[in-house]
Amino acid sequence: MKHNFFSSYLSSRTWVMSGMLLLGGSAFAQSKWSNMSRVQIKSMQEQVAESANAKGIGNGKVQVSEPILKAIVNMKPGHTVSELADRGFKVSVDLGNMGVVHLKLSDVEKVDSIEGIQSISLGQKARKRLDKANEDTGVDKIHEGEGLNMPYTGKDVVVAVLDGGFDPNHPMFLDKDGKTRVTCMMTLNATGEGWDVITDPEELAHYTTDDVGEIHGSHVAGIAAGKVRVGTDADKFPYNGVATDAQIAMVVSSRESDVVFIEALQQLVNLYPGKRIVVNMSLGMNTGPHDGKSNFEIMLDEFLEKHPNMVFCICAGNEGDKDIVQRHTFEGQEDTMDGGVSANVVGEEPSEESTHDAQEGAVSNATFNGQFDIWANDEEPFEIELSLSKGEETLWKSGKINFSGDVKVFYKTTEEGKPGYDPNLAEVMDGEACVDVRGGVFPNNNRFNAAIRLSGNVKNVDDDTYWNYKIFAKDGKTVTVYVEDGTSLLALSDITQDGTINGYATGKQVIQVGAYVTKNRFTTYSEDGTSKKEDYSSEYTIGDVAYFSSWGRLEDGRQLPLICAPGVFVVSAVNSYSPETGGYVVRREYKGREYDWMAFPGTSMSTPYMTGVVALWLEANPKLTRDQIVEIATETAHHDIRDTEDEDKKVQWGAGKVDAYAGLKKALDLATAILVPINQEKSIMMREVASRTYEAYVAGANHVSAAVYTLDGQLVGSSEVAGNTVRVAVPSVPAGVYLLKVASGTEQTVKKILVK
Secondary structure (H helix, E strand, O other), X not given: OEXXXXXXXXXXXXXXXXXXXXXXXXXXXXXXXXXHHXXXXXXXXXXXXXXXXXXXXXXXXXXXXXXXXXXXXXXXXXXXXXXXHHOOOEEEEEOOOEEEEXXXXXXXXXXXXXXXXXXXXXXXXXXXXXXXXXXXXXXXXXXXXXXXXXXXXXXXXXXXXXXXXXXXXXXXXXXXXXXXXXXXEEEEOOOOOOEEEEOOHHHHHOOOOOOOOOOHHHHHHHHHHOOOOOOOOHHHOOOOOOOOOOEEEEXXXXXXXXXXXXXXXXXXXXXXXXXXXXXXXXXXXXXXXXXXXXHHHHHHHHHHHHOOOEEEEEEOOOOOOOOOEEEEEOOOOOOEEEEEEEOOOEOOOOOHHHOEEOOOOEEEEEEEEEEEEEEEOOOOOOEEEEEEEEOOEEEEEEEEEEOOOOOEEEEEOOOOOOOOEOHHHHHHEEEEEEEEEEEEEEOOOOEEEEEEEEEEEEEEEOOOEEEEEEEEOOOXXXXXXXXXXXXXXXXXXXXXXXXOOOOOOOOOOOEEEEEEOOOOEEEEEOOOOOOEEEEEOOOOOOOOEOOOOXXXXXXXXXXXXXXXXXXXXXXXXXXXXXXXXXXXXXXXXXXXXXXXXXXXXXXXXXXXXXXXXXHHHHHHOOOOOHHHHHHHHHHHOEOXXXXXXXXXXXXHHOOOEOOHHXXXXXXXXXXXXXXXXXXXXXXXXXEEEEOOEEEEEEOOOOOEEEEEEOOOOOEEEEEEEOOOEEEEEOOOOOOEEEEEEEEXXXXXXXXXXXXX
């Protein structure tokens, strides 16, 4: 997720879920569909109906093609997804109790009536959320093999990036012979039903890009695994990535939903059997329960548990300074939770019709697309009242909406005389305006949830025009409102950044990554290369956590993110096929084509950095589990400025700054260390710390000796120290098997070692 000056670019290329809210009538009583899914389905149904009307289809003889939906299904105990396959539905991912199922729009009510389903949800659209960095984290020392038995570069590990805007033949991704290091380009086929997978080197060599309008994926992949190896001065290039010898798999899914991500993971497991795979997801959303209990997060956790060869890194988000969360605990029966948003343009770029009239001082038609996701801390429903106001004047009001059952409220400005038409709303809004409200208990966490969409053109809107909500609940209940980062909540109280953590990132099997600052200035060149400027931002303090880095305390007591990595003005490759005209940091020509590198801030940058670090650790110790990786990351992290008195800042930091070098040494310890009991008080750890150099540590000892013998008892090396750690080197002996004896006082132990 990129941040700041890049946000305007992103907003024009991300998907806004506003404009998709749900079915009315009596359908979906006690629905198994999530409220956000119901909102989406309602919008799709309207779009199909509008398409039919536009084409003059209404005689029943011609059918409008309906979209294929992909949904995550969570089955009740004792039921499996195979039951849906038996009913004729296509199941693309089957984890037993959970799966990805393909449906027609006309199937949504049929599926909702199936007894064995606990919950079902459509995919939610995701938003896109090194020179100094490698020095700060010790990656440069790892690449050089300093103090190690060899350099580490991620060899034999697969780095998979879920994103878009890939340029697989950018010099950042080529080997020294000019051939791409990308081993897979995976894209959805034209129907969206299956995958087109390119693994042939010749076909990859002629591939251009998946999306000429996007650059995010190339930048992310370059941070995780890029390195320049072509050109006369390649050895001096300062902006290489982290896991520079890893295999690269590019999964083009930046314009797809979270359901597609699960399908992509299944494809990766099939493509790279037995390989250690580190997946990077620099995408996110701000709605959802934020407790790890969305269908996507539950299924992702289960998938990762069943496929332990895969490690999943995900961005914390870039909303750490945004007013997108409101949380209120009710005190007394008269207490209310009040908030709202501006009715000016939200969620999409302004059109020419919604520009300010200088004489009138108003916007004649401001398209508003806003979405609220409201969660209680238990199953008890709350009540809500919605209104549209200009200054002190109330233009429209819904009245109090009671959520005692499975509520569907839909106000609209079209089709006068039909259900849902509201003449009062039609007086203040133009076109296809609507207010859509859905509520019910979410079975995965037994918490009450309401999804609200406000969409349409407000007439004669000005800067003092607002959509307002008032929530009523019982004494002691806590209610939280989430909106996407295109919308800022307006409230006099209860606004918090605790909960801005990426809504996809609260599962238990993923590694959540925040961002800290290693650079706050850099030089850029104009698009034509004729001028340059020094870019500096006083918003960033070197060594501090980035102010935008999202965070949150979860209801189960967890605090996220897990750790922070470099994420401010990180320089990496960008898609050479994009018309992006921003200033570049580096431009190089290769085979008659110009390629650029640019600098961006965001947890989109810190996450691939952590992805690359994990790949280095996995090369050093391919048997590391996800829990061991978390242990390594947290135990070796730097706390230099994390341990402040600001408790919120501590949560935002996670464990602190990743120390790639210390972490790799610990990974080697776990791979090579052997603990041998000497007596009840002492144990010994023995390891190879460099080529032909061995270290032994004896707990509690004040004098330790070590000696290396041939198998027939000839001494070839020895050392002793006053302390608990000793090293012995045998640089000149022939390769072969030897005996390493370590002694402390009257205790000693012997181990066979292989000298290479």
